[in-house]
Amino acid sequence: MGNHNFVQKSNLFSFSATRCLRNEYFHNDCHICIDLCPKGAIHLVRNKLTLFDNECIECAGCIGSCPSEAYEIESFDPNEFAVSFQAQNNPQISCKSTTPCLGVFDADHLLVMALRGEMVPVCDISHCGSCPLNENGKMENTIREHIRLANEFLVQIAIDKKIDIFEEIEVEATRRALFRKGFEKAKEVIADTPSEPQKSMTASHHALPNVRMPLKRVLLKNSLKEFVGSLEITSFSENSPLFFNKQIDFQACTNCGDCTQFCPTDALFPTSDKQGIYFSQGKCIGCGICEDICKTKAITSKEGFDLVSIAYERAEQLVHYDMVMCHECRCPYPYKGGDPICDRCEGYKKEFSNMFTLAKDM
Numbered sequence: 001m002g003n004h005n006f007v008q009k010s011n012l013f014s015f016s017a018t019r020c021l022r023n024e025y026f027h028n029d030c031h032i033c034i035d036l037c038p039k040g041a042i043h044l045v046r047n048k049l050t051l052f053d054n055e056c057i058e059c060a061g062c063i064g065s066c067p068s069e070a071y072e073i074e075s076f077d078p079n080e081f082a083v084s085f086q087a088q089n090n091p092q093i094s095c096k097s098t099t100p101c102l103g104v105f106d107a108d109h110l111l112v113m114a115l116r117g118e119m120v121p122v123c124d125i126s127h128c129g130s131c132p133l134n135e136n137g138k139m140e141n142t143i144r145e146h147i148r149l150a151n152e153f154l155v156q157i158a159i160d161k162k163i164d165i166f167e168e169i170e171v172e173a174t175r176r177a178l179f180r181k182g183f184e185k186a187k188e189v190i191a192d193t194p195s196e197p198q199k200s201m202t203a204s205h206h207a208l209p210n211v212r213m214p215l216k217r218v219l220l221k222n223s224l225k226e227f228v229g230s231l232e233i234t235s236f237s238e239n240s241p242l243f244f245n246k247q248i249d250f251q252a253c254t255n256c257g258d259c260t261q262f263c264p265t266d267a268l269f270p271t272s273d274k275q276g277i278y279f280s281q282g283k284c285i286g287c288g289i290c291e292d293i294c295k296t297k298a299i300t301s302k303e304g305f306d307l308v309s310i311a312y313e314r315a316e317q318l319v320h321y322d323m324v325m326c327h328e329c330r331c332p333y334p335y336k337g338g339d340p341i342c343d344r345c346e347g348y349k350k351e352f353s354n355m356f357t358l359a360k361d362m
């Protein structure tokens with residue numbers, strides 16, 4: 001992570017190939033950014049995500065949607081903005097004044113803004129209708145979906161706040177046509193007119209810690225800490241729009257370690273004796289890699305979430321095995337009861353007994 005040899009740059013915009021989920025794990029088929037990019041600047045080259053810098057206009061609209069924060073723009077840091085939002089004197093966030101395209105924010109960022117003080121963000125999407133970045137309404141729908149998810153989460157955990165949308169139409173059709181002509185200018189507009197907060201964020205931008213967990217998740221988790229003490233209910237039996245839960249079937253799991261090795265955020269990690277697996281709800285980004293990689297389909301999603309576990313990054317032990325010596329091969333293996341024989345030797349035995357049965361019949 002964060003290896004600069006794998007960072008592709010287009011002027012101020014950069015893509016860190018080692019942070020991309022599908023680049024990290026061959027079978028992951030995340031294509032959120034590919035679908036969203038208004039210029040088609042993100043391509044798959046031999047199944048690896050590649051930014052074509054000559055096509056990217058640095059609109060920053062894809063940044064918020066990437067679950068693993070693979071994209072950054074030097075002139076604006078959505079995490080910094082979310083943390084310092086309460087210091088602004090205006091709740092409105094708008095691409096015409098304080099930020100680039102609102103697609104730069106995820107639901108996590110919006111919640112961080114809403115949870116850190118009295119002021120709740122009002123998202124100005126009144127310009128989306130006339131924006132050349134919003135071909136087929138994709139960008140606007142994405143922004144609306146982030147707002148919807150954040151609000152759904154606030155309702156679910158009974159926090160009396162709502163992120164509002166400002167959408168007064170302020171341009172007529174003729175002005176829209178004119179604006180379209182300015183499409184190729186989008187890059188210069190964003191680069192040349194940074195607001196004060198944007199400028200001040202540039203310096204600290206590269207101070208992002210080199211961690212596997214996305215910073216927006218860390219900030220959201222920390223923001224939730226403020227509230228868990230005052231909430232009547234902190235444990236929920238239904239699914240969350242933003243957090244994920246996992247379970248492992250003891251009998252099916254072979255303790256192979258693939259899920260812990262490939263989990264991109266270390267939400268799954270081995271116990272210190274390597275004889276079990278822990279899971280941290282607050283770190284899981286729901287990428288599905290663990291379920292896909294597990295050969296025995298032992299790991300699955302489970303309903304429910306717990307805000308205390310999320311806020312305080314508590315991990316739950318999903319499985320634990322006693323390791324015993326296999327009486328055939330003398331190798332340690334996770335014991336699940338019955339004769340002390342490992343799955344491999346058991347498999348051999350079955351295969352050979354089938355062969356002997358066949359030989360007898362010949």
Ligand code: SF4
Nearest residue numbers: 020021030033066070
């Ligand atoms: S949205 Fe992020 S994780 Fe998904 S394909 Fe794009 S860069 Fe990779």
Ligand code: SF4
Nearest residue numbers: 253254256257259294
């Ligand atoms: S859950 Fe699946 S991938 Fe993870 S250790 Fe068990 S068998 Fe291996």
Ligand code: SF4
Nearest residue numbers: 263284285287288290
């Ligand atoms: S636990 Fe599974 S779904 Fe969650 S981040 Fe890790 S690999 Fe992805």
